[in-house]
Amino acid sequence: MKRSVNIKYFLLIIFFVLNSFSVSTSVKDKSYGDVNTEETLNKDMPLEFYPEATTHKVNQRLDSLFNRFNKRHDFHGSVIIAQKGKVIFKNHYGYADFKKKSMIDDHSVFQLASVSKQFTAASILILYEDGKLDLDDQVIKFFPDFPYKEVTVRQLMNHTSGLPKYFWLAEHKWKKEHAPSNKEMMDMLSKHDVQRFFSPGANFDYSNTGYFVLASIVEKVTNKNFGDFVDDKIFTPLHMxxxxxxxxxMDSIKEGQLDGFRIYRRRWHAKIGGTVNDAIVGDKNVYSTTEDMFKWIEGLNSGKIISKKTLDLMYTRGETRYNRKVPYGFGFRIKEDENSKVVYHNGKWNGFSSSLMQYPDDELVVITLEHSNYNSMKTLNEKVKQIVDSSFDPSNN
Known part of the structure; x- marks a missing residue:
């Protein structure tokens, strides 16, 4: 009898051990499954397009427009147009290399010029959310020798700092053979103390200097060069x-990286080389494709980079210290009236022209990148908007 009881206890212990192992295993499997789900969410998903049957008319009109601008106005670039997160139109026009007659394609990478500023602003806002800086911190907190002592991060972001143009310093005071880096230009600002345009916060004046200083703050706070930081925090997470x-x-030429060109004697395309200003980053010098830029704006707007609350700061017009609104948020120009709002930025540098237009009321995004010194991006954007408004209705899809 006692032996029978012992056997029962033994079997009961075995049952609990096996059951415990089963529960433990199922918890581990569940945890492993959660990781796989997260990885799935973070995968580089292909672009989602509207059905071809519903975009046929608008695509014909847009293709005709860009072909006309290619032939008549020397447009050589890429475009992507999307509404409500789905692509309406995507195409390339013209040459990547004018000598070899190779065509622009999905792998052609364009200099964004001033459209680069939105990545600088986003980097500052990432550090702001991480508690590494405050928007009303003065620049001297990070660079004690900075000669414009009252200037704040916020004023740099919305172009109310009044800082002088660093281009002038580089072109007139830089004596070394290589182009200056951000650190070297920050040292030059401190050394020469060029007169500012106005006292901090008094006015609005679009400033490349302000955005190179912001990128320098990112480097100082993180102890990384700016390119590595944006790659870690923005480009890689968004699969750009x-x-x-x-x-x-300073950096090697990447595969697909285009040169900028200008028309020479009305028919030839002359390559535009680098200048003494071209090692500075923050105000320019991000290179990208239209597809990557669409990933960027979708990721930014969906909260993958910064919170919705912080994004609202980015898309809100700044103010002078006299409470006058300025036409700029953080890294984006803002145009608004009672009926509509446009959040956008254009750029032009060394033969490259770039544009990222957001029409929030219509959930419409238009991204255009070009490299032959095209001069009519505003006109082109207006025509694109007119065609999409008159030829496409996303509610029917």
Whole structure:
């Protein structure tokens, strides 16, 4: 009898051990499954397009428009147009290399020029959310020798700092053979103390200097170069595989990286080389494709980079210290009236022209990148908007 009881206890212990192992295993499997789900969510998903049957008319009109601008106005670039997160139109026009007659394609990478500023602003806002800085911190907190002592991060972001143009310093005071880096230009600002345009916060004046200083703050706070930081925090998480920061004479040329051109004697295309200003980053020098830029704006707007609350700051017009609104948020120009709002930025540098237009009321995004010194991006954007408004209705899809 006692032996029978012992056997029962033994079997009962075995049952509990096996059951415990089963529960433990199922918890581990569940945890492993959660990781796989997260990985699935973070995968580089292909672009989602509207059905071809519903975009046929608008695509015909848009294709006709861009072909006309290619032939008549020397447009050589890429475009992507999307509404409500789905692509309406995507195409390339013209040459990547004018001598070889190779065509622009999905792998052609364009200099964004001033459209780069939105990545600088987003980097500052990432550090702001991480508690590494405050928007009303003065620049001297990070660079004690900075000569414009009252200037704040916020004023740099919305172009109310009044800082002088660093281009002038580089072109008139830089004596070395190589182009200056951000650190070297920050040292020059401190050394020469060029007169500012106005006292901090008094007015609005679009400033490349302000955005190179912001990128320098990112480098100082993180102890990383700016390109590595945006790659870690923005480009890689959003699977922007063809996007990078390029510093002239310091970084190697990447695959697909285009040169900028200008028309020479009305028919030839002359390549535009680098300048003394081209190793500075923050105000320019991000390279990308239209597809990557669409990933960027979708990721930014969906909360993958910064919170919705912080994004609202980015898309809100700044103010002077006299409470006058300025036409700029953080890294984006803002145009608004009682009926509509446009959040956008254009750029032009060394033969490249770039544009990222957001029409929030219509959930419409238009991204255009070009590299032959095209001069009518505003006109082109207006025509694109007119065609989409008159030829496409997303509610029917």
């Amino acid at each position: 595989k063809n996007t990078f920061v390029y510093r002239y004479e």
